[in-house]
Amino acid sequence: MDWARAMPIAGLTGGLLIGLAGAVMLLGLGRIAGVSGMVARATGIAPTGAPRATAAAFILGLPIGALLITLFAGPVQTRFPTSLAALVIGGLIVGLGTRMGSGCTSGHGVCGLSRLSPRSIAATATFMVSGFATVALLRLAGVTW
Amino acid sequence: MVIKRAFIALIAGLLFGAGLAHSGMSDPARVHAFLDMSGGAWDPTLAFVMGGAIGPMAIAWLIRRRLERPLADTRFSLPETTGMTPALIGGSALFGIGWGIAGLCPGPAVADLAIAPLPAAIFVVAMLGGMVLQRIVPAIPSRLSSEISHV
Numbered sequence: 597m598d599w600a601r602a603m604p605i606a607g608l609t610g611g612l613l614i615g616l617a618g619a620v621m622l623l624g625l626g627r628i629a630g631v632s633g634m635v636a637r638a639t640g641i642a643p644t645g646a647p648r649a650t651a652a653a654f655i656l657g658l659p660i661g662a663l664l665i666t667l668f669a670g671p672v673q674t675r676f677p678t679s680l681a682a683l684v685i686g687g688l689i690v691g692l693g694t695r696m697g698s699g700c701t702s703g704h705g706v707c708g709l710s711r712l713s714p715r716s717i718a719a720t721a722t723f724m725v726s727g728f729a730t731v732a733l734l735r736l737a738g739v740t741w
Numbered sequence: 742m743v744i745k746r747a748f749i750a751l752i753a754g755l756l757f758g759a760g761l762a763h764s765g766m767s768d769p770a771r772v773h774a775f776l777d778m779s780g781g782a783w784d785p786t787l788a789f790v791m792g793g794a795i796g797p798m799a800i801a802w803l804i805r806r807r808l809e810r811p812l813a814d815t816r817f818s819l820p821e822t823t824g825m826t827p828a829l830i831g832g833s834a835l836f837g838i839g840w841g842i843a844g845l846c847p848g849p850a851v852a853d854l855a856i857a858p859l860p861a862a863i864f865v866v867a868m869l870g871g872m873v874l875q876r877i878v879p880a881i882p883s884r885l886s887s888e889i890s891h892v
Contacts, residue, residue, distance in 0.1 A: 598774065598782040598783060598784050601771075601774070601782070601784055602784050602785050602786050603764070603765050603786045603789075604785070604786065604789045606763055606764055606765060606786075607764045607765065607786040607787070607788075607789030607790045607793065608789045608790070608792065608793040609763060609764070609793065610759075610760040610761065610762075610763035610764020610765070610766065610790055610793065611760065611764055611789060611790035611791065611792060611793020611794040611795075611796075612760070612793045612794070612796065612797060613756050613757070613759050613760030613763065613764075614756070614757055614760035614761065614764070614790065614793070614794040615760075615793060615794035615795060615796055615797030615798040615801075616756050616760075616797050617753040617754070617755075617756035617757035617760060618753075618757075618794065618797070618798045618801065619797050619798060619800070619801035619804075620749060620752060620753040620756065621749075621750065621753045622798075622801045622802070622805060622811070623801055623804060623805060623808065623811060623812055624749040624753070624811055624812050624813050624814075625746055625749055625750065625811055625813055625814050626810065626811030626814045626816060626817035626818055626819070627811075627814075627817075627818055627819070628819060628820060629753055629757060631757075631846075631847040631848040631851060632847045632872075635847055635851065635868070635869070635872070636872050639869060639872075641869065641872045641873055641876055642872075642876075646750075646818070647743070647746065649743055649746070649747045649750075650746050650747055650750045651750070652747075653747035653748070653750040653751040653754065654750040654751065654753055654754040654757075655754060655851060656751060656754060657750070657751045657752070657753065657754015657755040657756075657757065657758055658754050658757055658758035658761070658848065658851045658852040658854075659758060659851060659852055659853075659854045659855035659856075660754070660755055660758060660855065661754060661755040661756060661757060661758025661759035661760070661761075661762065661852065662758040662759065662761060662762035662767055662852040662853065662855050662856055663758075663855040663856070664755070664758075664759055665758075665759050665762035665763050666762065666855075666856060669763065672762045672763075672767055672768070672856055673765070673768045673770075673771075674767055674768050674769065674853055674856050674857040674860075674861075675768055675769060675770035675771075676769050676770075676844075676845075676853075676857060676860035676861075676864075677769065677842075677843055677844065677860075680863065682842050682843050683843055683860055683863045683864045683867065684863065684864075684867045685839070685842060685843075685867075686839045686840070686842035686843025686844075686845060686864065686867070687839065687843065687845075687850070687863070687864040687865065687866070687867025687868040687870070687871065688839070688867045688868070688870055688871040688874070689835050689836070689838050689839030689842070689871060690836055690839035690840060690843070690845065690846060690847065690850075690864075690868050690871060691839075691867065691868035691869060691870060691871025691872040691873075691874070691875070692832075692835055692839075692871035692872070692874050692875050692881070693832045693833065693834070693835030693836030693837070693838070693839060693871070694832065694836050694846075694847060694872075695832065695871070695872045695875035695876070696828045696829075696831060696832025696835065696875055696881060696882065697828065697829050697830070697831070697832025697833035697834075697835070697836055698820065698828075698829060698832070699820075700836060700846050700847050700848070701840075701846045701847075701848065702757070702846075702847070702848050704833070705791060706791070706794045706795060706798055707798060708822075709791075709795055710794075710795045710798035710799040710801075710802055711798075711802050711822065712822075713820075713822035713823075714822055714823050714825070715820075715821065715822055715823060715824060715825065715829055716822070718825055718829065718830065718833075719829055719830070719832075719833040720833075722830050722833035722834050722837065723833040723834065723836045723837035723840060724837065725837065726833070726834045726835075726836070726837025726838055726840075726841070727776045727837040727838075727840045727841040728776055728778060728837075728841070729837075729841070730776070730837060730838045730840075730841030730842060731773065731776040731777045731778075731841040732777075732778065732779050734841065734842070735777065735779055735780060740777075740780065741770055741773055741777075741844075
């Protein structure tokens with residue numbers, strides 16, 4: 597384990613902010629703070645769901661919130677895959693999979709797990725196992741970061 | 742009301758994006774290091790983020806039971822919690838593959854548009870392509886039609 601690089605305190609406090617965001621959406625608007633669904637709704641890819649203005653405002657808030665952290669708390673590290681193929685293939689599969697599976701880490705992982713939703717528990721267990729397996733298989737194939 | 746609701750959604754988005762950036766989740770390599778258990782440098786940060794996020798969210802679900810309607814809307818619009826479908830499991834399995842390949846899920850990818858615009862935009866455009874694909878290819882199973890889900 598890499599405790600030297602791990603950020604347990606920042607992880608917990610950042611997680612609290614994310615949970616708070618989910619609570620604002622649920623108690624304020626009666627909706628799940630699911631990013632994949634909101635992206636699909638904001639772009640019009642999803643025909644139904646949250647009002648587009650709501651979805652667009654939520655999605656717009658994500659980069660602005662991240663920007664505020666860089667402005668007031670200092671630089672934020674972002675180490676992306678250097679391979680263009682990894683970004684494009686990864687993005688395609690994430691888009692396809694999250695729409696098929698009705699959610700991602702935020703909707704199923706944060707909002708659904710805390711709701712003890714059987715569907716979200718199954719979805720989260722599935723994408724976690726699948727993510728671990730994918731990275732392990734890529735490592736076996738010699739693809740590491 | 743439209744403006745008020747959009748403003749509330751913007752605040753939620755801001756908190757969410759700030760949380761992602763503060764917690765290190767906007768760094769694909771850190772997420773990848775969480776998923777990489779066999780590399781000898783496993784990074785547990787993501788587990789702390791999930792733990793931190795589930796706390797306030799669990800309290801919110803408890804408060805929700807006492808509310809007849811949300812504070813700024815006429816009704817709750819929440820997805821079904823039961824009904825295991827091939828699309829749910831298959832889609833989630835696919836999502837995990839893409840997550841493992843790129844170290845990115847939708848939230849961090851969108852938040853990163855402000856911090857690392859070029860690679861984030863490449864991923865997000867590809868992701869939108871995948872979402873369109875799901876919509877237009879009839880052979881790809883979609884969600885239950887009875888669902889009001891937009892998770």
